[in-house]
Amino acid sequence: MTDFVLGISAYYHDSAACLVGEGKIIAAAQEERFSRKKFDEAFPEQVIRYCLSEAGISLAQVKAVVFYDKPMLKFERLLETYYHHAPRGFTSFQASMPIWLKDKLFLRTTLQKALKEIDADVECPLYFSEHHLSHAASAFYPTAFEEAAILTIDGVGEWATAGIHHGKGTQIATLSEMKYPDSVGLLYTAFTYFLGFRVNSGEYKLMGLAPYGRPEQAATLRQKLEKELVTLYPDGSLSLNQDYFQYSTSLKMIKERKWQQLWGFGTRQTSEPIAQHHADLALAIQQFTEEVVIRMAKTAKELTNSRNLCLAGGVALNCVATGKLENLGLFDHIYTQPASGDAGGAMGAALAFYHLYLQKPRLLTNGYDALHGSYLGPSFSEQELERVVRRSGLPYQYFPEFSQLTSAVADHLVEGKVVGWFQGRMEWGPRALGNRSILADPRNLEMQSVLNLKTKMREDFRPFAPAVPQESKSRYFESERPSPYMTTTCLVKPEHRSAVVPNFAEADITIKLKTTKSSLPAVTHADFSARVQTVTEETNSRFYQLLKSFEAKTGCPVLINTSFNVNEEPIVASPSDALRCFLSTQIDLLVLGNFVLTKP
Template sequence: MRVCGTENLMSGEKIVLGVSGLFHDSAAALVKGNKVLAAAQEERFTRKKGDASFPVNSIKYCLRHLPKGCDLDAVAFYENPRLKMDRIFKSAVRNAPRGAPIWAQALRAVDELNRQLPKALLGILDDPEKLFFSTHHRSHAASAFYPSPFSKAAVLVVDGVGEWSTTSIWSGDRNELVPQGEVRFPHSLGLFYSAFTQYCGFKVNSGEYKLMGLAPFGNPIYEQKILDEMIDVKPDGSFTLNLKYFEFHTGVSTISPLFGSFFGEPARLPESPVSQHFMDIAASVQSVINQVMQALARSALELTGMNRLCLAGGVALNCVANSKIFLNTPGLEGVWVQPAAGDAGGALGAAFDVALQLSERPKPSIDKAIKNKDGMQGGYLGPHYSPVQIESALQRNRLVYTKYESDEQLCHAVADLLAKGQILGHFDGRMEFGPRALGNRSILADPRPVDMMSRVNLKIKFREGWRPFAPLVLLEESERLFEGITESPYMLLVSRLNKRFCTGPKVNDVRGSGVYKLAELQRSVTTEFNAISHIDYSSRLQTVTNESESRVYRILKAFHESTGCPMLLNTSFNVRGEPIVCAPGHAIKCFLNTHMDALVIGDFIVSKSAQESWVAGRVGRMKFNDD
């Protein structure tokens, strides 16, 4: 990282704006010393999913949280454009003429940076020497380590590619991050997984989570074939790819024509039925990812001599692999995953890194069990809207609503609606930073009704009917409900439902049965909580406590008291292909255009049944993009 003029900055806690963007998931973050003041993704403001444009709106939002009377001490960009262009140019030349498209794309991105960065800094940064450029993987590593609960930890970053690094291991100690090893482009675990995402008919850079969700339906029959021919994995987790099967280094595609012939079947067309072949492919590549990530985790601990591990990079959003690390790594005493593990989190990491390098105070020692004791404030770092702003939006949309003066009354009213089987949009407090909705911008429902998963999938989210939802669980009840992992505040670990709640046939009795309608296959394995349980009884767990200071905890407590069920279905407040809602108007639009029964927004509850007849005409008319 280039650090200029530090002699004039070394005093007290520094306020730094971090910026990421121009590839995908642009974002901005504002930190003061080791505290996050604000962070948001550009897509939430522009309503373009995965928006890669320069994060003008996110920067404006973050600067509204600049402490009164204070100026920015520095601005940090999350990667080094010169090094990135060096890698892209060399790849383009090596693969000419096929590499021309990726070179052209990179030139456009650099031009955008050169035009937008000076505009963004005009009037907020008086000295160009206070502009710093980190590197992509250092930003990821900083985002994982500095807000973690640990004063010392190994850090593992695994993603597609930054400048040259695709996998890196770091040692974190107070204010220091020291690189210990790396794997370099074109050998990339993230791009390897994206290639399989494309082959299975899903969208690269957004459909990887679908590939992970498809894996439990299949058997890993191609695992050894992949390991023998496509990826050479060493005992320490380092790896090389057989590049004849991949095209991501040209920018044209992620897979070469040989990819389909190797597996004996061409790539699946998007939106077409999913055959058993692709279920087995998904299971096989997930098993390979699990193996590599576990080997890398072991190496990270051995190289650093640490017994705690922090994770970041897009592959760290693979909660199945994270859970394998958590459960199967010898000597591991703690794992913490950055909730915004993708490129958006790079803005936060770059800001933290510069702020702590320039500040005199070291990162404090926390080293406690992970019970929201990290520095991410539950992930609630985005915009907040006042009751006046919310009520004004309701009135502009001519909605009938009920205002609650007491939070306790509202929570019990919401619990009653949920107990009646209603599906609710919940909008309250600060928006989440990162890809997961953690309660403040969520759709909530009772997970027990047999038809709840299909209702939410098909009539609310407008997405594939086979995809289950995440459980929102009271931490104090999670050990009774789940086996193995029972604490996961950011929905980044997978747990398995306790056997006594699993009432249907064993997963092996239906897996590989050749049933191509995945929704029917999913429904054939039943539990007492069908809507949140996958075919293998796994769940992407989110646990909440009263320490989170989120209203969703109080709603869940009231629901538990009313029904005896300490769990709710939680999914992001959006429809397919759309970003999570940010502002009241976004929430109202989504509510009106879907089959949600009610909207809980700030201090207000809006029931669909109480509205005028014109509202009914809008339901189901919302357009969505492929995700």
């Protein structure tokens, strides 16, 4: 009899569920893709129903449901923090207590009630994992590593804000932890807020803004940062000067008047244009964060003497930091869980229970990992796709041979068309990886601004990722390492870079935005970096064939690959979602399986 384990993450942000059975990851997705509510924190009922359907089982056949952290420990931290800072924070305490007493403190009852909505006759055994153990398990167990150092870094779990662990076989041992309120994740989030981006979702915007900063000015700002805000220790741990923060006592991250006095300008409003001093400060905190990650990784190496490193937690999604870490050569292999944030905790909770509690063996894969290319979400039959196509009333073509389809789509891409690409199972994690993607020609000088402003409807400084066949990566980029999940960056090779103004690094943001930086201008960032996705025929044969078809027509095997959504909306999950996005944007072509739709 198969032991199925269901992992759940919910009630904070990025609600998700994952089903594990027979030593395999069967299905995983975020609730936002089904509810269409960005960063949905609700109980992931729709995802659970999908996971059970994918496995062909009922809830009664699930051996255990595992929540990704321990609410009682979080409540303990909350009470101790309020007590320590009393009477400051009473307003926040008064606001949060009813929520905790009504829902979160008695989460077992809340979860059981929610599970009853799926099957009223089933009483599922319910367990709770620790937050950073869930992160560590999500990163280590899917890999092909028999043993590895594991580094988990985020804002805060129960008490821990970062952890160094050692995975060996089916066991995970925690060797060192950093505790709240000291947290590089919370520090980065504070700068995210100060620079005018949304907390817990805008951190990647700050990372994208950083290369437009000027290194000399950023170095000065970083000195001030380390003098006033934070003390960094050799092992990567740090201590935050709480005189500048108020996340412990209120719903705000920072003491805004003190930050204004420190930096010489106030909190940027969302509608306020981005100025050069914003980019300079973004670069300062980005470089500081990279140093923290590198020091922690060196400590993990010293503690474990491992050749392998696994990364998880929200800070692990800082692909620039992981790219710098890879370049050090400290580890032979570095693996980042593609859903490193709280959503990934659902997968980790299920895997931790399966291997640690049930003591089930790992089925070590011979490939990259056990995530099946991260294609763990729902797929749709040709009949389902055809129904959506016919109901749309739009002009369309059907290609019985996939090679005919890729040739026709490649022709459109060469003509400068923007293509919505919907194939197979939906991706797990925040990145589109060739199944729910918007694709375009990276050689097109205008494509970055066209996609940002007219299609994705987002800030013009935001970079786009290139997708390339694994065997062709080293033709354009200074790395041969696989990067199937866009979890790291690397530099475009010098021979593909364009001539730029002298001392380009110190140029201001307007010059960097307007300068053509390489022969692939739409995917080359201001510092000549790119967040590359490598594609193999084994993991995604359809996307791989399209890349090869585009190469056959152009000599270039690279395509822009960005997520199939617009700003502030989740990535599309169903063909109906894809159709709505297609009709509401300036996407020129929609490919649903072997159907190609155009606009009148």
